[in-house]
Amino acid sequence: MKRRKLVVVSAGLSQPSSTRLLADRLTAATAQEARRRGSQLDVRVIELRDHAHDLVNNMLTGFPSAGLRETIDSVAAADGLIAVSPIFNASYSGLFKSFFDVLDDTALVDKPVLVAATGGTARHSLALEHALRPMFVYLHAVVVPTGVFAASEDWGTESVQGGLANRINRAAGELAAQIDQREPATVTDPFANPTPFTELLADN
Structure with missing residues (x-):
């Protein structure tokens, strides 16, 4: 059986939080797929x-x-990423954005990413498409087609077993497929092959 690394980023502020709950459900579904x-x-x-x-x-x-360096490196070395943020004022949280602002420029290039979010009402669901998805596209990640938004009312028993569960399973299947079709992620050590001093001084 192949082994792959999945990193899950949750920007929930409370503990426990609905953001972490959604992240856990997406993680379980992706692992199963x-x-x-x-x-x-x-x-x-x-x-x-x-x-x-x-x-x-x-x-x-x-x-x-x-x-934090070790955490950043784990994202760069991941074969897939699940990123979940609460929605404030129609966009991702400042904490969520701050983390991805400090990543290395190439950390997410060609990396499969599943974006998800939580909010008080379904009106915030468009933030997935006008805030989260564009940010990860800008970072050259491969964002799976299905984003998952969970409003407060989605945590009712019928919703969790119905619409929300269907969206979670569909998105998880897309992420698992992207991870499966790629080679394991590799991270190049910038100090592994330093330029010899003779070459650095050659033009002087």
Whole structure:
């Protein structure tokens, strides 16, 4: 069985949060679909609230803490990404945006991403298409067609078993398919093959 790495980014502010709940359901559905395709997903969940202070410091100084650096590296090394944000004022949260602002420019290139969001009412669902999806497209990620939005009313028993569950399963299937058809992600160490000093000094 193939092994692949899935990283889940949750920007929920409360604990517990509906954002984390949606992230967990998407993760479980994706892992199940991956197993059906013959892959075992090694899952890492990142709670951005745990890195809030480090993110601010990184944006002010330009340098991540050791913990934040390791978290950033895990995203770059992932074979697939699930990104879930609460919606505030018709867009993703500032915490969510801050994290993706500090990633390396190439961290998400050609990486399959499932975008999802939570909000108080279904009116916020368009944020998936006018805020989250364009951001990840700009970062050159491969965003799966189905985005998942969960409003407060979606957490009722009938909704969870019906419409929301259907959207979760469809999006999870699309992400698992994208992960399955790619080679494992590799991250190039920029210091692995330094240019020899003789070459650096050759033009002088």
